[in-house]
Amino acid sequence: MARIVTFFIMLVFWVLISGMFDAFHLGVGVICCLLVAIFSHDLLFYGHPDLLWVRDIFKVLAYFPWLFYQIVLSSLEITYIVLHPRMLEIIDPRLVRFRTRLRNTMARVTLAQSITLTPGTITVNMSGNEFTVYALTQKAAEGLPGEMETRIARALERE
Amino acid sequence: MTMDTVFLLASLGLLVSTALALIRVVGGPTVLDRIVGVNVVGAQTTVLLVLIGFLFGNISMFVDIAIAYAMLNFILAIGVTKFFLRRKSARGGSEET
Amino acid sequence: MSIVSWVVAVLLFLGVFFFAIGAIGILRFPDFYSRLHAAGKCDALASTLALVAIALFNVRDFDWTLFQSWDNLRVSLKILLIILFVYVATPAATHAITKAAFIVGIEPWEKRKRNR
Structure with missing residues (x-):
């Protein structure tokens, strides 16, 4: 669950920073956000595995x-x-x-x-x-x- | 008075206060004083970059540069502080370890 | 000039004013620790005022049918992101510098020493 929330927060951040809406840039963004969400989702929700x-x-x-x-x-x-x-x-x-x-x-x-x-x-x-x-x-x-x-x-x- | 004039005047005011902060950077008695001065200069430069973006009519590019500059400013403060913490002396810059 | 322009100009010059106060502060204060006061606080407020002014000016005539307006809104949100970053980063940097000065052993200026 924390991974999914991290992924969407990162994706919003990517779109905000990048400002390019073609397929290539969005695809790279999705891949990067997936990697970040898989490997370091516990940095964003430090000590809160639940969604309290x-x-x-x-x-x-x-x-x-x-x-x-x-x-x-x-x-x-x-x-x-x-x-x-x-x-x-x-x-x-x-x-x-x-x-x-x-x-x-x-x-x-x-x-x-x-x-x-x-x-x-x-x-x-x-x-x-x-x-x-x-x-x-x-x-x-x-x-x-x-x-x-x-x-x-x-x-x-x-x- | 158009908005361009307002931005130009604000940029000039920022430049004057940057010069004031630079006096502390040049003449600070310890290295840490200089770091504080550089930090203030960096914060002013961040705003100045966005203002320059308006004056050049290319705001979206200069905002990116401003974000990068703000982050560099923070990392500079942390990094230089760690370096001088390891050297355990903040007086002057001429003595060698 | 419209009302928005006046608000933007006032906020911008307030920001520049507080930046100038910060710069004068780090020149006038007697010791290292009190210089940090002027540097840290005035910069946070001044950056906020000036950047909010710029972000407001960037979306001054917002039209939701135009793509350009939405792009301007995105740039304004980016400017607000700088403010958020400044609020996280400035106290952390101030804290790091203060701790370094404390460990290195810079003496704080005290009123009693001067009066003795």
Whole structure:
């Protein structure tokens, strides 16, 4: 089942990229997608041999608008700091360590990426369930992990 | 003011910020600073390539080039980082291992 | 100029503005780690704004009877694919560079050292 889904996703991707609709190019595309689907379908559905992810994908899609809102906020904050004439007095960089309660690998990676994209924090290291985060201001350091972890847990963790 | 003018002005603005980022690439104290600068330049170039596609009226070709450039930019960052991680030193570029 | 053109122009110049902020940021910040903040975040948002503007302009007069319009839609979807790739790749690259700097041992700039 995972092979068939992989095949169709790859085929849509091929048509999107190629844009040629004659027999030769479509045939080559079908052959390539078949090979990819047979040999490496487990890369796309890592750890999910069943199709439970279809149910989850809507929850994931609900997470993205909030992430984009956070990115806009973070860029505005960076803009304020960069254009401030006495920048060195505002920023107060520090390293923060915290433990996450997410167990899923995918959820942890999403949390790391989201931390990097959101206000004033970047992930330095992630080993096991311990994150090392570099925060630009004290306010950003205190807000970790906060609301983001809850939202990711709602979107990606399965009970 | 036609849309071509808008795209031309945006391209010029992008070029100016690319030049600003290049200052960091040339003068960065460590190699990793230079990598960050190159990354920023690469992201700007990706957008610039698509804009150039509009100016030349051949957007579908330039989008392909932009995708390839974005991927190359990512692979460059990962690869160079791994290389300097193995060398365990980020100061300067003149000393030999 | 129509409404779509105005929206496209505003989005495009916002994107260019945030790119400029990112470039100024990596020039002004005092240490390596805070430069990464400016580089990673502003680039993600700026790429999104500029590329969405371009994708919108590409399908500005969509006519579902013409093959050319559908081809334009395909090219716009490709541009959106670049955005998706940027969102996956930029944090990963930032993370890799940060980890390398951490292991190599670049000291973070701290406020207390300066005040002492």
